[in-house]
Amino acid sequence: MIVTRTGQFKKSYAADAAIQRTNLQRIAFWGFVVAMFVLVPRVLSTVWINNVNQVLIAVVGVTGLNILLGYTGQISIGHGAFAGVGAFTMAVLNNRWHVPMLVGLPIGAAMAALLGLAVGIPSLRVKGLYLAVATLASQEILSWFFEHMEWLTKQKTSSVDVRAAWLHIPGILNHKFKTDTDLFYLFGVIAVVTVLATENLMRSRIGRAFVAIRDREIAAEIAGVNAFSYKLLAFTISAFIAGIAGGMQALLFSRAQITPSQFDINLSINWLAMNIIGGLGSVPGAIYGATFLVLLPIELRNWITSFRGSYRWLADHYSQIQDVLFGLIIIGFLIFEPDGLNAIWLRIRRFFTHWPFAA
Amino acid sequence: MDAQLSISKLTLAFGAVRALDGVSLDVAPGSIHAIIGPNGAGKTSLLNCISRVYQPSNGAMRFEGHDLSRVARHNLVRTGIARTFQNIALFKAMSVLDNVLIGQHSRMGLHPLPGASGLGRRLLDAAGAAVEPLASCLYFGPIRAREAAHRAEVEDVLEFLELQQVRRRPVGELAYGMQKRVDLARALAARPRLLLLDEPMAGMNAGEKEEMVRFIRETNRERGVTTVLIEHDMGVVMGLSEQITVLDFGRKIMTGTPAEVRVNPRVIEAYLGEDVTRVQEEEAAAGVSATESGAEFLTAFEAVPSAEERE
Numbered sequence: 227m228i229v230t231r232t233g234q235f236k237k238s239y240a241a242d243a244a245i246q247r248t249n250l251q252r253i254a255f256w257g258f259v260v261a262m263f264v265l266v267p268r269v270l271s272t273v274w275i276n277n278v279n280q281v282l283i284a285v286v287g288v289t290g291l292n293i294l295l296g297y298t299g300q301i302s303i304g305h306g307a308f309a310g311v312g313a314f315t316m317a318v319l320n321n322r323w324h325v326p327m328l329v330g331l332p333i334g335a336a337m338a339a340l341l342g343l344a345v346g347i348p349s350l351r352v353k354g355l356y357l358a359v360a361t362l363a364s365q366e367i368l369s370w371f372f373e374h375m376e377w378l379t380k381q382k383t384s385s386v387d388v389r390a391a392w393l394h395i396p397g398i399l400n401h402k403f404k405t406d407t408d409l410f411y412l413f414g415v416i417a418v419v420t421v422l423a424t425e426n427l428m429r430s431r432i433g434r435a436f437v438a439i440r441d442r443e444i445a446a447e448i449a450g451v452n453a454f455s456y457k458l459l460a461f462t463i464s465a466f467i468a469g470i471a472g473g474m475q476a477l478l479f480s481r482a483q484i485t486p487s488q489f490d491i492n493l494s495i496n497w498l499a500m501n502i503i504g505g506l507g508s509v510p511g512a513i514y515g516a517t518f519l520v521l522l523p524i525e526l527r528n529w530i531t532s533f534r535g536s537y538r539w540l541a542d543h544y545s546q547i548q549d550v551l552f553g554l555i556i557i558g559f560l561i562f563e564p565d566g567l568n569a570i571w572l573r574i575r576r577f578f579t580h581w582p583f584a585a
Numbered sequence: 586m587d588a589q590l591s592i593s594k595l596t597l598a599f600g601a602v603r604a605l606d607g608v609s610l611d612v613a614p615g616s617i618h619a620i621i622g623p624n625g626a627g628k629t630s631l632l633n634c635i636s637r638v639y640q641p642s643n644g645a646m647r648f649e650g651h652d653l654s655r656v657a658r659h660n661l662v663r664t665g666i667a668r669t670f671q672n673i674a675l676f677k678a679m680s681v682l683d684n685v686l687i688g689q690h691s692r693m694g695l696h697p698l699p700g701a702s703g704l705g706r707r708l709l710d711a712a713g714a715a716v717e718p719l720a721s722c723l724y725f726g727p728i729r730a731r732e733a734a735h736r737a738e739v740e741d742v743l744e745f746l747e748l749q750q751v752r753r754r755p756v757g758e759l760a761y762g763m764q765k766r767v768d769l770a771r772a773l774a775a776r777p778r779l780l781l782l783d784e785p786m787a788g789m790n791a792g793e794k795e796e797m798v799r800f801i802r803e804t805n806r807e808r809g810v811t812t813v814l815i816e817h818d819m820g821v822v823m824g825l826s827e828q829i830t831v832l833d834f835g836r837k838i839m840t841g842t843p844a845e846v847r848v849n850p851r852v853i854e855a856y857l858g859e860d861v862t863r864v865q866e867e868e869a870a871a872g873v874s875a876t877e878s879g880a881e882f883l884t885a886f887e888a889v890p891s892a893e894e895r896e
Binding site: 238239240242243423424426427429430431432433434435437438440441442444445446447448449450451452453459463507 | 636637638657658659660661662663667668670674675676677678679683686687688690691693694717718721722723724728729731732733736737771775
């Protein structure tokens with residue numbers, strides 16, 4: 227039976243703790259996932275499938291950052307570097323030792339998780355702005371490392387050529403992920419798994435401990451939460467997911483090169499912006515933020531360059547205009563909607579569930 | 586009877602300021618023990634030392650044989666002590682349900698093969714902690730069952746404190762008196778043997794205070810929880826507690842029954858100042874009364890029958 231939340235009663239505590247609390251929500255979620263898998267490759271152009279793939283990478287990366295920043299309240303400006311560790315580990319393993327990309331992906335993520343653990347150690351003592359600076363330092367150190375690792379890549383520059391991803395299980399499966407459509411299926415599965423795993427984590431004991439640390443650290447400790455180990459766990463999990471997003475990025479560029487500049491501070495800041503605009507501490511928020519901020523610049527560029535004839539100046543200064551607009555949007559959200567796009571969505575939903583009895 | 590909580594010569598210094606200066610105190614098991622004193626007497630500092638927020642500079646704290654100064658803050662609950670806070674340190678964005686579930690955090694770890702003991706036990710616990718993140722992400726069998734079982738326990742606490750109506754509401758939205766109650770619920774969910782309450786009735790109206798007194802008394806009687814409370818409302822303190830310790834300027838003035846405290850001249854001095862009559866005369870001349878609160882205190886002393894008088 228499809229009913230809204232009003233008037234629906236749960237018969238067990240397990241049902242009461244479900245992610246999708248009504249049948250309508252369940253059908254909407256899985257319906258959306260299936261529809262995307264069926265429609266995207268058939269309806270969209272190659273360019274747009276590529277755009278969707280970039281959205282999916284950002285969804286995974288921001289979901290990872292959200293665990294740390296949104297739920298545990300520990301800031302990191304080093305997630306771009308964690309993504310880089312995932313990407314380069316995977317690419318170098320593939321390039322030098324012919325490790326299949328899809329085997330390298332979890333190895334790269336594990337490397338990123340280890341570094342996340344190390345970077346998280348200062349969080350025992352430093353908080354807020356100081357932690358931001360500490361993670362920023364690790365971003366810069368890792369960026370420098372990426373720029374100077376010809377000895378590791380065995381190439382003339384730090385960039386790594388990556389071959390097509392393939393999943394090779396002798397005698398059973400030998401599939402190459404070559405086209406954007408192939409990658410879309412792969413990325414789609416990774417994104418859905420990441421999102422559901424995060425939702426599960428956050429509704430269990432560990433997730434509650436994260437939020438408790440964010441809201442009141444000392445009270446959480448007195449209630450029995452070992453704040454330091456849970457912060458380290460948040461850093462580790464968060465960096466692991468960022469490493470997966472980095473690996474996806476490497477797969478997306480698997481017909482070209484991955485370069486250190488793809489994983490510099492800009493990526494960290496972009497994910498931070500997506501997390502804030504989407505809504506800190508909400509899994510759907512991370513999805514909204516990632517989608518919005520990946521597609522906005524693309525659409526903006528199409529729109530502005532369409533002025534090429536009449537307003538030449540606009541088209542010529544496209545990148546500066548984009549930066550200014552980005553900044554304005556972030557400031558606007560911080561002032562007018564600090565809880566992000568997710569709060570807007572919840573408000574719209576509340577209007578319709580209560581309509582016509584209340585507005 | 587042997588003391589359950591025993592504090593001896595506790596000193597807490599912040600630079601030159603001594604928030605606590607050689608305070609000694611014994612709390613008998615199953616009793617309600619109040620700590621009173623004027624503002625800045627060191628009551629909350631004492632509670633913060635016991636609950637490991639502050640590390641005392643000197644002195645000893647023993648709880649059921651454990652040396653509390655060696656207990657890490659997050660292990661306090663495992664030792665059997667829970668507390669509430671003067672300024673309500675709840676997790677604002679979380680629901681009432683999740684706040685209370687945090688109280689059960691330390692009892693919720695994964696412990697495969699509960700029968701094992703010794704080294705095997707420790708290895709199994711370590712394995713449980715190692716697989717818990719991944720298991721939680723999958724939210725399969727044991728995790729799902731554990732969450733549901735603890736949810737059932739939380740419902741007991743919510744029923745006891747009459748909080749079922751608001752279980753899904755974020756605590757930040759609740760009225761002040763309700764939040765105080767959630768704070769108590771979180772502490773009770775830990776199933777403590779010693780409960781520390783820091784001004785559980787501050788800022789409440791008469792009706793809310795009455796309910797809170799009932800909850801504290803029921804917790805003490807039905808669950809046998811030893812209770813140490815700080816409270817300014819003398820009516821409540823006199824009616825509720827079996828023993829009262831009076832602090833002033835970080836030093837203990839006395840410990841005794843409400844009847845003893847009521848007649849102790851040093852206690853009255855601590856509340857009213859050194860030379861009561863002289864101050865009152867000066868005030869009368871100036872037309873102000875700073876001793877009014879002190880007078881109220883005395884009235885409360887006389888008006889309320891103490892616990893042993895009632896029985």
